Amino acid sequence: MESTFSYLFAGYAAIWILFFAYLLRLRRREKDLRQELELLRDQVAKKQ
Amino acid sequence: MSARLSNLFAALVFLSMIAALGAVFLYVPTERTMGLVQRIFYFHVPAAISAFLAFFIVFVASIQYLRTQEMKWDRLALSAAELGVLFGLIVLITGPIWARPIWGVYWRWEPRLTSMLILFSMYVAYLMVRSYGTSSARTPRLASVLGILAFVNVPLVYYSVNLWAAEQQLHPQKIALEPPMKYTLYICYAAFLLFFLFLLQRRLELEKTADALTDLQQQLSDD
Numbered sequence: 001m002e003s004t005f006s007y008l009f010a011g012y013a014a015i016w017i018l019f020f021a022y023l024l025r026l027r028r029r030e031k032d033l034r035q036e037l038e039l040l041r042d043q044v045a046k047k048q
Numbered sequence: 049m050s051a052r053l054s055n056l057f058a059a060l061v062f063l064s065m066i067a068a069l070g071a072v073f074l075y076v077p078t079e080r081t082m083g084l085v086q087r088i089f090y091f092h093v094p095a096a097i098s099a100f101l102a103f104f105i106v107f108v109a110s111i112q113y114l115r116t117q118e119m120k121w122d123r124l125a126l127s128a129a130e131l132g133v134l135f136g137l138i139v140l141i142t143g144p145i146w147a148r149p150i151w152g153v154y155w156r157w158e159p160r161l162t163s164m165l166i167l168f169s170m171y172v173a174y175l176m177v178r179s180y181g182t183s184s185a186r187t188p189r190l191a192s193v194l195g196i197l198a199f200v201n202v203p204l205v206y207y208s209v210n211l212w213a214a215e216q217q218l219h220p221q222k223i224a225l226e227p228p229m230k231y232t233l234y235i236c237y238a239a240f241l242l243f244f245l246f247l248l249q250r251r252l253e254l255e256k257t258a259d260a261l262t263d264l265q266q267q268l269s270d271d
Contacts, residue, residue, distance in 0.1 A: 003149065004082075004083045004084045004085035004149045005084050005085075007085045007088075007145050007146065007148060007149050008084045008085050008087055008088060010145050011085070011088040011091075011092075011141075011142045011145040011146060012088070012091070014138070014141045014142060014145065015091055015095070015138055015141075015142060018134065018137060018138055018141070019243075022134050022247070023247075026247070026250055026251065026254065029254055030250075030253070030254055030257070033254065033257045033258055033261060034257065036261055037257060037260060037261050037264065040261065040264040040265065040268065041264065043268060044264060044267060044268060047268070
């Protein structure tokens with residue numbers, strides 16, 4: 001039974017790595033888009 | 049969704065995941081024949097159900113987009129497809145890790161594994177169409193057709209254990225769970241459903257921001 005512990009660990013590690021990688025990717029994309037949006041809003045406001 | 053509500057939702061997701069991990073590692077007894085590694089089951093199966101739910105949303109949203117041409121349906125289909133691929137990847141990674149000590153191999157071309165891999169590949173193709181396609185209306189239309197056609201595979205994956213002969217299967221045709229195992233699985237289903245909805249909401253917000261950006265770019269180029 002002990003020998004399967006490494007597989008259990010690998011399985012749950014893979015799940016959490018994927019979840020956190022996806023959450024980080026979402027957060028980074030969100031941040032980039034918001035920055036770009038602010039920049040463009042400023043440009044539009046200056047033009048008007 | 050307001051920031052306060054979003055934070056509350058995130059806290060609920062966090063607590064439900066803690067409850068799920070608590071049930072898996074502290075509450076449920078170790079399965080007798082497979083041992084510790086069987087505990088992968090409690091996240092593997094809810095991940096598969098979450099992927100199926102995501103693909104069902106892609107299916108419905110794609111039909112709605114083709115009917116109405118409203119971009120909200122296209123945004124929903126794209127967001128759900130991305131999440132379906134994420135949860136599908138979890139299934140395809142945890143499955144072989146669980147299989148190795150039980151079946152002696154990481155992979156075998158048996159009905160459920162093969163059909164799941166095909167299903168996953170189709171939604172990866174869907175995402176590729178989305179990212180490499182042009183910004184014209186043709187891309188969402190093409191993706192919608194793909195999103196509808198790919199869904200045909202979902203019942204095939206689900207019923208693959210019954211559709212092919214038992215000797216070709218590694219997956220069991222029926223699973224009998226003891227009550228603590230059932231309760232743990234239900235807690236994990238609930239935690240995964242909440243996490244899925246949380247991610248979907250965040251992903252949709254991202255698409256809305258991207259659309260607002262495209263509108264502003266258009267406005268700037270028109271001026």
